[in-house]
Amino acid sequence: MQLPCAIFGHKPDKTRVWNDNVDFRAPCIRCGAAMLRDERKNWRLFDDEMDGASNRKQHRHEKGEEL
Numbered sequence: 066m067q068l069p070c071a072i073f074g075h076k077p078d079k080t081r082v083w084n085d086n087v088d089f090r091a092p093c094i095r096c097g098a099a100m101l102r103d104e105r106k107n108w109r110l111f112d113d114e115m116d117g118a119s120n121r122k123q124h125r126h127e128k129g130e131e132l
C-alpha cells in the first residue's frame with residue numbers, strides 16, 4: 066500500500082468504474098487496489114471472502130455469456 070492510501074484511505078478512480086453485476090467496482094486511483102461501492106454508496110476495499118459471490122464478474126473486461 067502506498068503511503069497516501071495508508072494515511073487518507075483509498076480513492077476510487079471514477080473514470081474506471083465498472084459494474085460486476087452486483088455492485089460498482091473501481092480500482093484505487095493511487096495504488097490500484099480493487100474497491101467496491103456498498104449499498105450505502107460508500108467505497109471500500111473489495112473483500113474476496115465477503116464479496117466473492119459467484120454471480121459477480123471477476124474482471125472489468127470479462128464478456129457475458131453468449132446466447
Ligand SMILES: [Zn+2]
Pocket residue numbers: 067070074075076093094095096097098
Ligand atoms: Zn490505494
